Amino acid sequence: MAQLSEPFVVTDPDVIDGLDHWRTLPIKQQPTWHDGAAVEAASAELSILPPLVFAGEVDTLRTRLASAARGEAFLLQGGDCAETFAGATADQIRDRVKTILQMAVVLTYGASVPVIKMGRMAGQFAKPRSSDTETRDGVTLPAYRGDIVNGYDFTPESRRADASRLVKGYHTSASTINLIRAFTQGGFADLRQVHSWNKGFASNPANAQYEHLAREIDKAIRFMEAAGADFDELKRVEFYTSHEGLLMDYERPLTRIDSRTGTPYVLSSHFVWIGERTRDLDGAHVDFLSRVRNPIGVKLGPTTTADDMLRLIDKLDPEREPGRLTFITRMGAGTIRDALPPLLDAIKKADATPLWVSDPMHGNGLTTPTGYKTRRFEEIMDEVKGFFEAHRAAGTHPGGIHIELTGDDVTECLGGSEHIDEATLATRYESLCDPRLNHMQSLELAFLVAEELAAD
């Protein structure tokens, strides 16, 4: 009788060894765990739990990102600055997915370009911090590093790094991605539902503009259906997950060898990025992620030199593989027009085509006199405009946006058509970390980006 057998794939032992080389290198932004045995136990548990995504999906995403790098698609990446365990409710996950789907419709329709949808979701639990500690009223405790490490409450018990949170982070990610898959594969994301995604949101210019667009899409779909087109394709949408690849005690155990190819993938999400604070060329994060097959992002802040950038390309994408490397620039509205052009000039002379994405959030933070961390909608938009201008001048492709957002009606960023002002911030400020665009501000941003893209 014929035997069904796996393809015979040998993994080079050096590849496996290499996955732990980071342990010998300088590493930043890791928690101080107090119980080594508990970390080992959590790590052992994670290493036998099923992967959260599949290597084949990761490969498909790489080809999608390659088309964005060529200017044939656009990446929309968005979600919380820091997901929380308490925030992983059905309603909140649904509303975030809905906001991203609505933004994608606006971009697709307005700019006639395929939009790759990606959440900062199902694993965005670990945060880099500017200081290891936080002091309040003379009491100093460890900084909050995200729900996967410690609690936000300002008590010694809560702020103590707790390794059991690594496993809870995995399970919370698993239930989040499960719901995302249900929403995006089970008919909820069907383009014929464009109207229903808008329900329940207060009327506002951006929502009215969206309603108008949804009616046009409906009309076009009805016409095509009447003409005999089969729209089964519209029922499902591809939706990818991503988070900062920061916490090595989580990422390493969720790294697996793909049985088809014998090569390693981080299977905690489809896409991982390296943050501005951990992108040191000789550091642990760059080394570790240079050895996995996922598409990788790197945040580039305003001090990035062309040389830094070229060396990151050599290290992370030596084969110059299409879709492998994404640069996420987060320069600040006042800086992008000076800081981005030299990088684009250098890339044109180099033999590389990374995907360029704008993160207009992280270079535009400010703190109000009343102590709220916030961002101005106008500055966020201005950075996006500067990003498009720089690419237009250089002849390179502005390939995506990376946004901190929520589907809820929070009041965390200033401005937008609801005119959120400093006094309003207090009414619904919920983020434990950076301020996010609310649903309405996110839609408004999408309309403005669609205009930029259409003009491109």
Ligand code: PEP
């Ligand atoms: C983030 O994306 O939340 C973040 C910390 O960004 P950056 O690494 O760009 O500072």
Ligand code: MN
């Ligand atoms: Mn952030």
